[in-house]
Amino acid sequence: MHLSPEVPLVWYLLLSAVLFCLGVVGFLIKRNLITVFMSIELMLNAVNLSFVTFAHQWHDVKGQIFVFFVMVVAAAEAAVGLAIIIAVFRARATLAVDRIDLMKL
Amino acid sequence: MHLILFIIFAALCLTGAVNLLFQKQPINSALSLIVVMTSLAVLYLLLGAEFLAAAQVIVYAGAIMVLFTFVVMLLNAGREERTLGSSAYRTVGFPAVAAILAVIATGFMKLQGFGDAGIQDHITSTADLSTVLFTRLLLPFEVTSVLILVAILGSVALARKGDAEGREPR
Amino acid sequence: MDSMILTLILLAPLAGAILVALLPDRSKLPAWLALISTLVTFGLALHLPAHYDAAHPGFQFVVNKPWIENPAIFYHVGVDGLSLWLVVLVGLLGPIGVLASWKAIQRREKVYYSLFLVQQTAMLGVFISLDLMVYYGFWELSLVPMAILIAMYGRKNGPAAATKFFLFTFIPSAPLLVAILYLYSRTGSFQFPDLRTDIAVGAVPAGALFWVALAFLFAFAVKVPVFPLHGWLADTFSEAPVAMAMVVAGKLGLYSMLRFHVGLFPVQAHNIAPLLIALGVIGILYGACLALVQRDYWRFLAFAAMSHLGLITVGVYGFTLTGWTGATYQILNNELIDAALFVLLGALEIRYATSQIAAYGGLANRVPRLATLFVIVSLAMIGLPMLNGFIGEFLILSSTFTISHSWAIAATVGVILSAAYMLWMIQRVFYGTESKLAAESPATDLRLSEQLVLWPIAVLLLIMGVAPNLWLRTIETAPKPIVLQQARSADQPAVTSVPMEVQR
């Protein structure tokens, strides 16, 4: 039946952890607002992967439902977030996150 | 077979993610992210989540990333500037990330009773998913449509040309 | 009706606040709405004394419904002899506050009146909540509109005074919250009756109870304010809008002391009582001395109020039936008198646009009604018999005397000093030769709306002085069980004002 050795599910989880951390690192080092936003998407995807993995492990459809909702929210978030980026760019004429620091006290 | 597929696409995933970090042009980063997402779709498929795999390709790799690339082009985002806002990301952020990774990874390694994934076990059919979605979770599901509607209105309002007071553009 | 009434009382000003916030800020519309809403609240509050059953002490009109499952927070409200009249008092001060703001607040009325009504709701909530978490919510809520309005309408240094008020009142709330949560962690309940029995049977370790009681006391003492913690009072009085300042000091803190400090931690409160009595007496004399030398009449009023609040503190920590009853009664008196003084001084400020006492003089001929009412209210304040202030002072002082002769005598000195500063104030403002300000200003005597506020208060001061039993009968029911309980327990000798046997 099994043509090949199976993959331990923990590997998937580790992959998701690494992806998540890469996303965080991206958030930290990227200086362009759009790429920072992409890093966020990367983190979301990493989490989705672990959801799916757990759903597989426990044969529970809830994990996948969760991923579905995350996608919906991510889509909405991307739309609003990118609109905000456009608005910011109009106002400040830059996409460099370090120049967008009006929240400073 | 499963192992080979996993290794290939996990490697693709990681490469894409790392490439995302190292590319200076946003458009390149966006393309790497598409690679990551598509590989993830394959991994979903390996885990028996066929509907999600499709949705991943359509929604993420398709819609969302198209949106990203459009915005990159619209704003004509070029190479990143070498700005230095704060050094906290290095002094605090990197150790923190390392710590997160270490803690989570150790936690995952210690998980017990976790099985393996074969290529054909436990395939969740779209029907299974939709049964739950349209019965028990009907209300949240419908509410998400409201969320999306609000998001559409919000993004239109935000991205519209207009001055600070929100008056109509002349 | 009886089970709904407290909820209705709570909702009436809240509904008013929402309505004011939603409707447009058009000429005097918010003020009218606020007036109607406060009048409705007052009318509803009058239901309580009319239907309160003095024969069965304890909490009445109780509603106890689960609100949040975990942590177990209940919507638990009810009134007893202690809070009954305080609720009515808040109800009464509502319309008075609105009328006092009528001319004083001319800009951003919508914000002002909606915050005013929120403040009303919060104060009512504090008095009727029997669930500590709900109580804490209202307690915090009562501080917020105050701080905002001080900042918005301050006379000179609004934001600075608001910051001071905020720091002085919010910081002590933090230990209070921690203490409440600690009690919950030990007993699993936020409800006042449960906690009282749990603490009485020793569910909470005594060592921790000391700190918990101290946290409670600290939060309340700042709000009263008790002597060294009064730093915010004078600034708040001189900066806050009249209608807000008149409700800020005194009753919330003193009520909470009686209900939650003395009520929940009788042993700890009894142990710390000598300190509080001492601080109270110091407060009486200190406030009186400082009132003598103030140049601004708002600051003057702040220190005068502090002096009188010190007396009530003494009554609270005397641990006698007479003292508690007198203290509760004196809270009512004090708030009424302070409210009237605020309205009167506010009326002066509107007319003459200064609060410097030295600028005034010889006003009695120009504004005779104002002067007359000011004198009446001042006399009530300095404890002239036949007016209400005397009853409370007498009850508190006579009960204190049974505990400690020296402290009672020192507190009685405050009686002399209060006459000194009030009469001096009257003389400097109303008597003597007319000052330049008085002679040149076209100011007129009290308007009808102001008289509508003040004469009823004046009559009430008289009635409360002549027939105090109307109030004392119900107030007495609250502390009586505690005193009886104390008398029963052997290790805690009851200190009541039952006369000592004649020694010789």
Place this chain on the structure above:
Amino acid sequence: MNESLHLWLIPLLPFIGFLLNGLLGRRLPKAVVSAIALLAPLGSFLVVLLASRAALPHSESYGNWITVGPLNIDLTFVLDQLSLIMLLVITGVGFLIHIYSVGYMHDDEGYWRYFAYLNLFLFFMTTLVLAGNALLMFVGWEGVGLASYLLIGFWFQKKSASDAGKKAFIVNRIGDFGFLIGLFLLLANFGTLSFSDLAQKIAANPTMTGGVLTAIALCLFIGATGKSAQLPLYVWLPDAMEGPTPVSALIHAATMVTAGVYMVARTHFIFDRSPLALSVVAIIGAATALFAATIGLVQTDIKRVLAYSTVSQLGYMFLGCGVAAYSAAIFHLMTHAFFKALLFLAAGSVIHAMGGEQDMRKMGGLRTKTPITFWTMTMAVLAISGFPFMSAFFSKDAILAAAFASGSLGKLLWFVGLVTAGLTAFYMFRLWYLTFFGETRSHDAHSHESPWSMLGPLAILAVLSVGGGWIGAGRFGAFLSPVLGTKTEELTGSLEYIMMALAVAAGALGWFLAHRMYHQRSAAAQLAAPAPAGYNLLQNKYYVDEFYNLIVVKPLLTLSKYFLEWVVDFAILGGLAWLLAGIASLSGAILQRWQSGNIRSYAAWLALGAAVLLYFVLAPHVFGAASLHLGMAGH
């Protein structure tokens, strides 16, 4: 008991008068105001007269006033012989003075206000007298203080008047402080404030003397010194002359200031048990009598002379109380009410005639211009000087005789009283000569007699001053004995006559000296020549006001201003608050650097926070012995 006497009407009628005039008087015509104001004391007087025929004592209770736990204060009025006499004096003399005021205050714009206050005074004064317990008495006690404050400061635009009113109230408050402490002591020791209960409890305990009772008696007496202007709290009374003259007559001579005497008599059962307290009362009384009389010698303001005279006469009354001759004290209280009211009213008539002038050095020769005033004043001067068979002759003699009979201290006090009698005669005749004899020294020549509304009361009071002594001579003690007990020590006949003769001689000597100095030489400041230092001392009233100012008022204000406000409030407490605020803002300034506005640094800290949280959540599973079991591992 028996049928109700409607005692409540006695205070209530003036109170209604006060309310009507106080609330509506501004719009009412003067005739209506006076009618209301006059009917109130007249009605009360009639009620008292009707009540006087009933069996005494009579008490009426109108329910509870304050009830808390064990404490219960009734609203009880008691009419007995003592309160009956007081009430007759108060309402009777009060009514006469009301009539007088109609003429005296006729042109004042505050006419309605004046009568409202006057009625208010009667309300409180009758309450004070009728009160069946000490707290109700305290109501009247403070209330008359209020009325006095309002009336002294009646012309409030005069700074001196409003100052004097304030001073009167505050000094009275100091006395009331003692009274209050006395009440607390009574309450703490006996659990009741009702006079009859207290008397019973003390009577039931015949061995109880001194100690607590002395403390109570002394505290009550402090109250009395405030209200009745005794040393050391007399300072307000001379200043109180800033009020309208009829007020001085009613409140600061005839009635209110005697409240202290009444109170001591009312609580005599306490004083009787404390020899020490009685001695203090007697000594203070005698000292005040002499002290005030000496100041009265040199005053030039006609009303101030009378004021010091009042203080001095009140001293007599306390001397009487102090030697336990309460009935004599009350007797003197009554006669004093007659002749001192007459003196003040006559002085008022003089002032009226002089167009408001009060300085005696500017008067003179008024005998012919104001004959009726002159003759009534003469009666009063003779009465106060103890002229044989005039009213004070009997009452003063009764006090002096009682003093003489009470031990060795009594002899000394008697001598002081005798000297005071001489001084009294001297300054009264000085006033008499300066005012009515000699050349007129006023520039304002058209002095005129007062209207009949003022002269009528003068005439009635003159009759009472002359004949008032006969009402009580010999009978007074017996009449009051149900209330005040009987005095056992009586002087033998011959000694009593010697006493009388000595007192009359002292008065005659005073008259003689005054005649020599002020009539024959008709110069103003005769005493100044022989002893300028002493004269200055007296002229400045022994510098007592200055002394009080220096040791009480100034230090209090300085302490408040410089120590309490600046040092304690600003420096120490404010400093602490600033210190806390400083710590807060310093830490804020440090923490502010975190809020760089840089998203990436926020993200770094966020990551750190997440790492820490994760560590704490997972640590027991990850680094502990147990391995990680997630919730659904059992599936």
